[in-house]
Structure formats: structure tokens, C-alpha cells
Amino acid sequence: MPDPRPERTCAISTSAFDVVEKPLSPARKLYDNTAARKMLLLALLAVSWELYARWLNNPLLFPTFTDTVKALAASIASGEIPKAAAYSIGMLLKGYAIGLLMAGLLTAFASAGRIGADLLETLTAMFNPLPSIALLPLALIWFGLGDLSVIFVLIHAVLWSVALNMHSGFRAISPTLRMVGQNYGLSKPGYLARILLPAAFPSILTGLKIGWAFAWRTLIAAELVFGVSSGPGGLGWYIFEQKNQLNIPDVFAGLLTVILFGLAVENLVFKTIENATVNRWGMQ
Numbered sequence: 409m410p411d412p413r414p415e416r417t418c419a420i421s422t423s424a425f426d427v428v429e430k431p432l433s434p435a436r437k438l439y440d441n442t443a444a445r446k447m448l449l450l451a452l453l454a455v456s457w458e459l460y461a462r463w464l465n466n467p468l469l470f471p472t473f474t475d476t477v478k479a480l481a482a483s484i485a486s487g488e489i490p491k492a493a494a495y496s497i498g499m500l501l502k503g504y505a506i507g508l509l510m511a512g513l514l515t516a517f518a519s520a521g522r523i524g525a526d527l528l529e530t531l532t533a534m535f536n537p538l539p540s541i542a543l544l545p546l547a548l549i550w551f552g553l554g555d556l557s558v559i560f561v562l563i564h565a566v567l568w569s570v571a572l573n574m575h576s577g578f579r580a581i582s583p584t585l586r587m588v589g590q591n592y593g594l595s596k597p598g599y600l601a602r603i604l605l606p607a608a609f610p611s612i613l614t615g616l617k618i619g620w621a622f623a624w625r626t627l628i629a630a631e632l633v634f635g636v637s638s639g640p641g642g643l644g645w646y647i648f649e650q651k652n653q654l655n656i657p658d659v660f661a662g663l664l665t666v667i668l669f670g671l672a673v674e675n676l677v678f679k680t681i682e683n684a685t686v687n688r689w690g691m692q
Contacts, residue, residue, distance in 0.1 A: 471657040479657035496642030503562025504623050511570040518575050536568040540626040565626040566619040573615025577608030606689050
């Protein structure tokens with residue numbers, strides 16, 4: 409039967425809905441590349457540093473970026489900064505590893521019952537706000553001059569933030585997810601590895617990042633303010649020595665090394681772990 413109102417009929421052309429693939433412009437490709445965006449931001453910061461230092465025109469107060477890079481290259485060639493960096497990294501790894509182990513044990517105890525959870529919450533409320541560097545004078549009295557004092561304050565810097573984030577991550581797991589894991593009949597190690605750890609890992613990873621940042625800052629501050637008693641000395645001690653000799657470009661070279669190490673750990677270590685775990689599991 410023909411339509412009594414032909415004016416309401418229309419022909420739909422499929423050509424209007426055809427998708428035409430259009431190549432992305434170079435600017436759009438650059439914008440979509442995370443690494444390129446970050447490199448561009450770093451380049452802009454370096455240019456701003458150079459321009460401000462040239463405008464200030466006071467090398468003893470603020471050296472240029474080029475002078476800092478030259479001082480960094482000279483210190484690397486002489487072996488001073490690599491030696492200092494190796495000492496600091498070795499000290500950091502010792503304190504960080506022990507702090508992570510203690511945080512894991514404390515979190516396991518807190519997850520076992522209400523008494524453990526109350527203990528963890530009380531201890532973190534007491535000690536987490538306490539700056540780690542404030543404990544170094546006491547550590548020097550208790551452990552004497554040497555690496556043990558620095559390791560003690562590094563453990564304090566790592567322990568509470570990591571344990572608190574671990575515990576928060578496990579507590580945030582939904583009861584539904586827990587029941588699903590139990591219904592699969594997994595063993596306790598399998599239940600922990602396949603259900604609990606993946607669900608809590610975003611919070612755990614956040615704690616690891618915070619703990620390492622606190623430990624790194626504490627280590628540099630301890631070396632910078634209190635110096636070292638044995639060994640060749642770390643980056644903080646290198647900065648302190650260059651300041652005493654008024655080698656300001658070398659001071660900034662030491663600070664730049666601290667910054668570059670922080671960027672490397674964040675973008676190479678933690679970003680790799682995040683891509684292999686949190687992003688892969690769809691937990692973000």
C-alpha cells in the first residue's frame with residue numbers, strides 16, 4: 409500500500425555516514441605521546457632556568473642551566489658524582505628493603521584481627537607525622553656514627569606510609585570480590601596472590617611511591633645536614649662540600665642529579681610496574 413503522505417518519506421544516503429580515515433597531524437601525535445609531552449615540559453623548564461639565570465646575572469646565586477650541565481659532565485667524568493650517587497643509592501636500598509619487610513609484617517598482623525588493626529592505626533597516627541630527619545640525633549646517640557643511624561631513619565621514613573597504604577588497600581577490597589575468590593576454592597596462597605594482592609595493589613603501589621620519596625628526601629637531608637662518618641659520602645655530602653667551596657654550579661649539579669634520579673625511578677621503575685600490574689589488570 410503506498411504511503412498516503414509521500415512528503416514524509418525520504419531516502420537516506422549511506423555516503424553521509426561513511427567514515428573517512430584522516431591522518432593525525434604532527435602536533436596531535438606529539439600531544440598524544442606521554443613521553444614526548446613530558447620531555448617538552450622538561451625542555452621548557454630548562455629554557456626558563458637558563459633565561460632567568462642570565463637575567464639575574466649572578467653565578468654565585470643562581471648559575472645558568474648550561475653551566476650546571478657542564479659542571480655535571482665534569483663531575484661525572486671525574487667520577488665524583490657517580491661515586492656519591494652509588495653510595496646514596498646503596499644506603500637507600502638497604503633502608504627501603506628493611507622498611508618494606510617490616511611494613512609487610514605489620515600489615516599482616518593488622519589484617520589478622522582487630523587488635524592488630526588498632527595497633528597499626530595507633531602507631532601510624534603517632535609516628536607517621538614525625539619527620540624522619542628529627543630522629544637522626546637520637547639515632548646517632550643510640551647507634552653511634554655510621555650507616556646504622558641513617559638506615560634507622562630511612563626505615564622510619566618508609567615503614568608507616570607503606571604499612572598504612574597496604575592496610576587501606578586490603579580493607580578496601582569489596583566483600584563480593586572476597587566471596588568470589590573463596591567460591592573458587594583457592595588455597596590461601598592462591599587466594600592471596602590472585603584475589604587480594606591484585607585488588608589491593610593500587611594502594612600498595614601508592615605506598616611504595618610515597619615511601620621511596622620520603623626515604624630519598626630523608627637520606628639527602630641526613631647527608632647534607634649531618635654529613636657522614638664513614639665511607640666516601642653520598643650526594644648530600646657532595647652538595648655540602650661544594651657549597652663550602654663556593655662551587656655553586658657543582659651544587660646545582662648535585663641537586664640536578666637528585667632530581668634526575670627521582671624522575672628515572674618514577675618513570676622507569678614505578679611506571680613499568682604500574683603498566684605491568686595495575687593497568688594490565690584493569691584496576692585503574
